[in-house]
Amino acid sequence: MAIILNGKKLAAKIKENIKKDVESLKSQGIFPTICVIEVGDDPASKIYLRLKRKLAKEVGINERALHFPKEITQESLLNELKKLNKDPKVNGIMVQLPVPEHIDETKIFDTIDPIKDVDGFHPFNQGKLWQGKDNIVPATVRAIMTLIDEYNINVEGKNTLIIGRSTIVGKPAAAELLNRNATVTMAHSKTTNLSELTKAADIIVSDVGRPHLVTGNMVKDGVVIIDVGMNRENGHLMGDVEYNEIVPKASAITPVPGGVGPLTVASLMKQVVILTRMQNDR
Numbered sequence: 001m002a003i004i005l006n007g008k009k010l011a012a013k014i015k016e017n018i019k020k021d022v023e024s025l026k027s028q029g030i031f032p033t034i035c036v037i038e039v040g041d042d043p044a045s046k047i048y049l050r051l052k053r054k055l056a057k058e059v060g061i062n063e064r065a066l067h068f069p070k071e072i073t074q075e076s077l078l079n080e081l082k083k084l085n086k087d088p089k090v091n092g093i094m095v096q097l098p099v100p101e102h103i104d105e106t107k108i109f110d111t112i113d114p115i116k117d118v119d120g121f122h123p124f125n126q127g128k129l130w131q132g133k134d135n136i137v138p139a140t141v142r143a144i145m146t147l148i149d150e151y152n153i154n155v156e157g158k159n160t161l162i163i164g165r166s167t168i169v170g171k172p173a174a175a176e177l178l179n180r181n182a183t184v185t186m187a188h189s190k191t192t193n194l195s196e197l198t199k200a201a202d203i204i205v206s207d208v209g210r211p212h213l214v215t216g217n218m219v220k221d222g223v224v225i226i227d228v229g230m231n232r233e234n235g236h237l238m239g240d241v242e243y244n245e246i247v248p249k250a251s252a253i254t255p256v257p258g259g260v261g262p263l264t265v266a267s268l269m270k271q272v273v274i275l276t277r278m279q280n281d282r
């Protein structure tokens with residue numbers, strides 16, 4: 001029977017550490033501040049932003065929230081980001097994804113100053129990650145690695161399949177796992193032999209956003225499953241893998257909800273602290 005990788009519990013522990021870090025910065029007259037930006041009115045984004053703002057408050061991080069209508073032009077949005085880049089009171093800036101179609105998200109990644117890039121999406125920070133220098137990494141990737149470390153999952157030399165090649169999870173997760181000497185394979189929408197790859201994998205990270213994508217007969221005994229999928233079906237939240245079918249076969253598995261998600265929010269706050277320290281040479 002699988003070990004359940006409990007992200008919710010671990011996030012609570014990390015929260016206490018962040019609180020202490022924030023208190024220490026405040027005692028030195030430094031007040032970590034994150035600016036969270038919402039463009040449009042995506043219902044899931046509202047949930048995630050609420051979680052981020054709530055956690056920021058709980059750990060003592062100042063939070064500024066900006067909401068722009070979905071019609072905002074790309075140019076206006078980028079100008080707002082440039083203003084925040086120059087604001088000395090703001091340590092971390094993030095734009096909640098997805099953004100409306102007329103906005104090119106890579107322009108957002110390119111515009112946020114890398115030293116305030118709390119999401120770790122700027123090409124400079126992504127490049128550093130591929131170089132093996134991983135100070136600022138996408139929060140979801142930090143969350144995945146935190147679970148792997150906490151539960152002593154050995155990735156070295158393991159066949160690790162990442163399903164999904166997004167800039168925010170798949171590609172940076174590949175870089176981070178390669179940095180840890182995993183043998184990484186990437187699968188994506190054009191992959192034709194997914195079940196062949198899943199059957200050969202010791203570790204599977206899935207971030208596709210498609211429920212029932214990985215079923216019990218597609219995995220081998222002892223597999224480790226990190227499910228980053230966040231799908232709503234008939235009012236239920238579920239990941240990309242058939243949890244009930246895979247639990248009896250897996251050695252470890254993240255639940256959805258309660259796995260990677262809560263740790264993603266905690267990791268973001270951790271990165272506000274890291275950036276604030278970097279900006280203040282602490």
Ligand SMILES: Nc1nc2c(c(=O)[nH]1)N[C@@H](CN(C=O)c1ccc(C(=O)N[C@@H](CCC(=O)O)C(=O)O)cc1)CN2
Pocket residue numbers: 047048051094095096097098119138139140168230237256257258259260261262263264265
């Ligand atoms: N700018 C960004 N946009 C998006 C990111 C990101 O890292 N940066 N990731 C996702 C959404 N996301 C964070 O923003 C996120 C996803 C899920 C959770 C979470 O805690 N999920 C809970 C369930 C919550 C629910 O009830 O729906 C769980 O898994 O237990 C937090 C943050 C896309 N956009």
